[in-house]
Amino acid sequence: MPDIRARQSLYRPESFRPFERTWLEHGIPRCFEQRAAICPDHIAIADGFGGLSYQALNLAANRLAHHLLKVLDSQENGTAPIVLLAGQGRDAITAVLAVLKAGRIVAPLDQRTPISILSGVLDRLSPAALLVDDECEAIGTLLAADRYPVLAIDSPQSRSPDSNPDRTIEAHDVACIYFTSGSTGLPKGVADSHRNVLHNIMRYTNSLGFAEGDRMSLVQNPSFSGTMSTIFGALLNGATL
Numbered sequence: 001m002p003d004i005r006a007r008q009s010l011y012r013p014e015s016f017r018p019f020e021r022t023w024l025e026h027g028i029p030r031c032f033e034q035r036a037a038i039c040p041d042h043i044a045i046a047d048g049f050g051g052l053s054y055q056a057l058n059l060a061a062n063r064l065a066h067h068l069l070k071v072l073d074s075q076e077n078g079t080a081p082i083v084l085l086a087g088q089g090r091d092a093i094t095a096v097l098a099v100l101k102a103g104r105i106v107a108p109l110d111q112r113t114p115i116s117i118l119s120g121v122l123d124r125l126s127p128a129a130l131l132v133d134d135e136c137e138a139i140g141t142l143l144a145a146d147r148y149p150v151l152a153i154d155s156p157q158s159r160s161p162d163s164n165p166d167r168t169i170e171a172h173d174v175a176c177i178y179f180t181s182g183s184t185g186l187p188k189g190v191a192d193s194h195r196n197v198l199h200n201i202m203r204y205t206n207s208l209g210f211a212e213g214d215r216m217s218l219v220q221n222p223s224f225s226g227t228m229s230t231i232f233g234a235l236l237n238g239a240t241l
Contacts, residue, residue, distance in 0.1 A: 019205035019236070027169030027194045029101045031236050033058065039212060039238045045090045046215070046240050052090055054238075057097070063160040064098035064153065070160075071151065072104075072128050080128035081105035081177055084222060085136040085143075091153045092222045093231055093241065095131050100175060100194075103167035104128070107177040107189075110223035111136045118143055121179055121187055171195040178225040192228065198236075200229045205237055212238035 023031055036044075040055035052060075068082070082099050084106055086092035092108075099106040107125055109118055122143055129149040132140035140150045175194045179187040204210065216234040218241055220227045234241040 016209050016211040017237075019202040021202065024195050024198050024202065025171045026198075027100070027171065027173065028175060028197060028232060028236075029097070029164075029167075029169060031198065032097065032232070033164050035236055035238055042212060042238055043240045044235055045093060047089055049090070051240075054235075057090075057094065057235075058164075059162040060094050061097040061101055062162045062164055063156040064094060065101035065165045066161045066163075067156040068098060068102045068104065068129075068131075068151070069165060071149065072102075078128075079105075081107040081125055083122065083125065083127045083130045083148075084108040084132075085111050085130060085140050086133040086153065086222055087111070087135050088218060088221065089133075091133040093218075093235075095133075095153045096176075096222065096228070096231065097235075099131065100169070101165050101167065103165075103169055103173075105174050105177060105191075107179075108222040108227070109179065110221050111139050112221075113181075113223075115139075115143065117187060121189075122148070124189070125177070169194065171198070176228055178223065190225065192225075197228050197232065201233050201236055204229060204233045210234070210237040210239055214239040216241055 036054040036058040042054050043051040044054045044057045045052040082104050084095050086095060096106050127148055129151050130140045130144050131151050131153060133153050144150045171194050173194055174191045175197055176192050177189050179189050210233060216239055218230055231241060
């Protein structure tokens with residue numbers, strides 16, 4: 001029987017670097033920051049607006065993360081998740097990275113879900129804030145109903161620091177919370193740690209040979225549970241999303 005590992009190696013470019021198991025003991029932001037330092041000029045995101053480099057993405061996420069820290073760190077519920085309402089695109093990716101850099105938990109919700117279901121999810125989450133893009137600002141304001149702050153993803157001004165936030169993030173910390181569709185009743189929340197997300201990325205990277213120069217299509221809404229692995233499967237390997 002042919003050696004599967006040998007067969008897989010045929011598809012691996014020379015630039016392929018195995019995802020080391022030791023990386024599972026870090027937070028996602030640290031892994032991304034190290035990758036951005038290695039390939040700052042590589043294109044991290046390609047979309048209808050053009051290309052966004054790793055350095056530009058890191059700086060944008062840093063500014064938003066510092067903005068979140070400034071607005072939310074005075075709250076008593078310092079461990080409460082931040083709900084993300086955004087469509088596909090660089091804003092959503094920047095927001096996910098920024099929330100993690102701020103040491104917070106991101107809970108992406110699908111804005112197309114009925115308001116009654118979304119409202120019930122918010123009641124259970126008691127989020128620190130809702131983070132929205134331009135398209136979702138109206139529905140975010142409606143859902144918040146003056147109970148939670150509504151923050152725009154593009155709100156940080158140029159005066160916000162663009163340095164990497166100095167936050168201690170452990171591998172076992174919760175990175176994200178995803179909710180089921182609720183088709184059989186009340187949506188159920190599932191929590192993923194940084195280590196678990198990184199473990200999935202390690203499997204994808206080492207089995208499929210992701211490397212710099214590769215391109216990965218993001219076809220899921222941010223609320224889909226596989227989105228984190230897709231986003232960081234590209235961004236932790238120097239590939240283009």
